[in-house]
Each structure stands twice: as C-alpha cells, then as structure tokens.
Amino acid sequence: MEFAIKHTWDGLPVSHEPVRIVLKPDNSGLIMEVSAPFFNDPPAPLGEPGKPFNRLWDYEVVEAFFLRDRTEQYLEVELCPHGQHLLLLLSSKRKVWKDELPLDFEVTRMNTKWEGKAHLPWNYFPPSTNKFNAFAIHGSGEERKYEALHPVPPQEGQQPDFHRLEYFKYLNLKGLMGEDWKQPESDLWKSLTQ
Template identity: 75%
Template sequence: MEFLIEHTWDGLPVSHEPVSIGLRPDNAGLLMEIRAPFFNEPPAPPGEPGKPFGGLWDYEVVEAFFLSDRSEQYLEVELCPSDACETHVCHGQYLLLLLSGRRKAWKEQLPLEFEVTRMETRWEGKALLPWSYFPPCTDKFNAFAIHGSGEERKYEALYPVPPHQVQEGQEPDFHCLEFFKDLNLKELTGADWKQPESDIWKSLTK
C-alpha cells in the first residue's frame, strides 16, 4: 500500500516531488516506509538521534495518523530525518502519541524502531509500528508532511481539507478527523487477519 502526499493541507498541489508513505505488514506490527525530499529547513531538532523528541511537529517531519472512527482513539506517528546522517543509515528522531478524543493525548514518547537513510536532497525512513500501539478497530488514516520556517512553513496532507470548506483565516489542523479516509488493514494482512488486542489501550479503560 503506497500513498503520495500531493497537496497542501488546504488542497493546493505541492511544488516538489511528493512524499511517499508505504505500509506493509510484519508479524510484529506495521512497517511504515517513507521516501521524501530533504529540505533541511528548519535545522534538525537538538535532541539525541534515535530518541523521542517532544514538539517534533515544529521541525521537518512526516506524520501518520491511524484512527478508530467509532471511538476517536488514534495513534500519531511523527518521523524526522536525522542531522547526523551523511549517505548512510542512522537513527532519526521521532515522536509517538496515543490520543483518546481529538487532540487529547494520554500516552506519548513510546519507543520505536526507526532507521533513516539520508542523501543530499532526499531521505528515506523505516519504522516498525507495533500492533499494540494501534487503537482497537483501526479503520481510518491520514498523513502529513511539514517543512520550512516562518512564512515559508509548508503544511501538506494526504487527505486535505476540501478547498470549498476552507474558511477565511483558517489555520492548518491535522486533527480534523472528519477528513480522514478509510484504511482497511485486511487489504495488507489478509482476509482472515484480526487486529491483535492491545494491553496498552486496554489500560486506558481500567
């Protein structure tokens, strides 16, 4: 399964090669693969490579949101190219949040296996998302890419706000869950697959 982020958050075409996000199953979870232009703007966050970094959304980042539509519970994944990479594999910074209700994070900075290969003008990333991080009955998806600084900050979306619904003065908001679209994990894993139960999400209701 491959997705291309070809529009800004408000539905305009992007002016560069689109960010590509691939999803494929693994016994331990979902493998998320990124191929993206490397803008190097803003500079990399000052945190340690290979570790969670709070506020990563203020930097150059690719994000994916996996939503259970019925419960408004979702997994937010943020992945960043590492400043330490020079044409070899290393570990980039990341941030994972579990949210129950719109913008209501209840668990964050979960660990993640995330590797980055960075070239001069592009970067690639691979992250293994454990099944336990996905909310029960995950069935919706959206993805985003951000880069640039100040007035040149760009916000891009796989499923943007339809242009006719953009209000005057509206700001980009990646938590507009109503614009997420269907994601059928069985198309990846097989018709007989059942999403594994998650002790992490079970703990929310205890």
C-alpha cells in the first residue's frame, strides 16, 4: 500500500519530489517505510537518534495518523530524518494519553534524500482502525511548509491543523493483511477503557 504526499495542507501542489509512504504487512504490526527529500531545515533536534523526542513536529518530520473514526481514537507516528521519532496515542481529538512510546526505527540519509523504516506494533493501533492521513513538515520561519496526503479545503484565515479528522480517508487494512485477517486486540487501548 503506497501513498504520495503531493499537496500542501490546504491543497496546493508541492514544489518538490513528493514524500512517499509505504505500508507493508508484518506478523506483529505494520512496517512503515518513508522515502522523502532531505531539506535539513530546521537543523537536527538535540535528542539522541533512535529515541523518542518530544515536540518533534517543530522539526523536519513525516507523520502518519491511524484513526478509529467512530471513537476518534488514533495513533500518531512522527519520523525524523535525523533518527528521532515520536509516537502518541490520542483518546480523542488532540487529547494525548500516552506518548514517547518505544519504536524500532532505522534511517538512511543521503545529501538530498532520506529513507526510514519503522515497525509499528499492533498494540499501538486503536481497535478497528479504519482511517488514515499522512503529513510532511520542513523549513524554518516564513519558509515552513506543511504538506498533507488528504488536504483540507482552503478556507479564509485557516491555519495548518493535522487533527482535522473529518478529512482522513478510509484505510483498508484487510486489503493489506488479507481478507481473513482480524486486527489483534491491544492491551494498551484496552487499559484506556478499564
């Protein structure tokens, strides 16, 4: 399952090679592969590569959101070309209840491009995950760019907001995993409802 981020958050075409995200099946979760231009702007976060880094969205990052639309519960995955990552579990829109979860994440960086590979365990996904959106952010100050797989329709005076869940699109995990597949239960998400 492959996606290309070809638009800004408000629907304009991007001016560079699009960020590509591939989702692949794995027995214990999903493999998320990223192939993206490397802007090196802003400079690398001060956190250690391979570790969670809070407020990673303030840096160069590719993000994927996996949503259960009925309850507005979602997993937010943020991957940085410098090797840091941030995983958030949200119990409703913008309401983080778990953050800085561990992640198996590898990065290969070249002069103008980077590739990342992350293993996302099923335990991180909300039950009945059925919608998806992805984003890319880079640049500093006035040159900050916000890009979206599924952009929001332009409206007067609106600011970039990646938590507009109503614009996420259907994600067919059965099509990826096999028609007989059933999403494994998550101890993490079960603990939220207890």
